[in-house]
Amino acid sequence: MRFRPSLDPGEIGFDPAAWPVPIPFDAVFGGPAGGRLELEIGSGKGTFLRQEAALRPGDRFLGIEYVRQIAGYAADRLRRAGLSNTRLYCGDAKALVSERIGAQTFDAVHVYFPDPWPKARHHKRRLIQAPFVAELARILKPGGELRVVTDHPGYAEQIAAVLATSGLLERPYTPPISAGPGEFVGTNFERKYRLRDGRPSFPFARQRPLAG
Numbered sequence: 001m002r003f004r005p006s007l008d009p010g011e012i013g014f015d016p017a018a019w020p021v022p023i024p025f026d027a028v029f030g031g032p033a034g035g036r037l038e039l040e041i042g043s044g045k046g047t048f049l050r051q052e053a054a055l056r057p058g059d060r061f062l063g064i065e066y067v068r069q070i071a072g073y074a075a076d077r078l079r080r081a082g083l084s085n086t087r088l089y090c091g092d093a094k095a096l097v098s099e100r101i102g103a104q105t106f107d108a109v110h111v112y113f114p115d116p117w118p119k120a121r122h123h124k125r126r127l128i129q130a131p132f133v134a135e136l137a138r139i140l141k142p143g144g145e146l147r148v149v150t151d152h153p154g155y156a157e158q159i160a161a162v163l164a165t166s167g168l169l170e171r172p173y174t175p176p177i178s179a180g181p182g183e184f185v186g187t188n189f190e191r192k193y194r195l196r197d198g199r200p201s202f203p204f205a206r207q208r209p210l211a212g
Contacts, residue, residue, distance in 0.1 A: 009075035014062065014087040022102025025060070028087060035059040036107040039139075041093045041127070042066075042114050046074030047188050051178035053083045061086045064093045093127070097135050108145045109136050110176075112185045116152035128159045133166045140208040147173065148204040149184050151193060156202035168206035 016023055026033050035058035043049055043063035053061050065071035071090035078086045089096060114127045128148060136146055146168060150156050179186035184201045193199040
């Protein structure tokens, strides 16, 4: 992962090409397994990772952000905060998940406010599609949770339909511990639009069965 010279990701920047397949995350985080291992897809400026990782230092977090400039900012921000329990990858989430991550790896996968691609001709670009959700289910540990939040009503309908046939079990959505009062996640995106126009959010939580 290459960033602008003014940004220093330090050990936070994660290059999957430097590791065997499937990626050995114990080694990536520099020690034996400890606490939970969680994945956030679409980390943006890293607000969720920064807040959650600071409150849960015994857990480990991998973030994925596709936009290079934003990923660089997020990794530099996490490094400056001293959050050695985080890693940030700049690249394509679908390829990383399907090609380099082993089965039953993560305790939770977070997808917060993914691009809704509102035009009908662009719906095929939406992240939450049945084949990719099957991959996310594959990398969840038994009992692991997939958490998705969107503010786009049409995308929420699609997400609900996809999750209904995913084989994952529905469960109540509870905000992460770092969320503020009335927040579903506590990201910059949510705070911006909640304050500006009271835009509603649509949360989803699904769990991989303990058996199978």
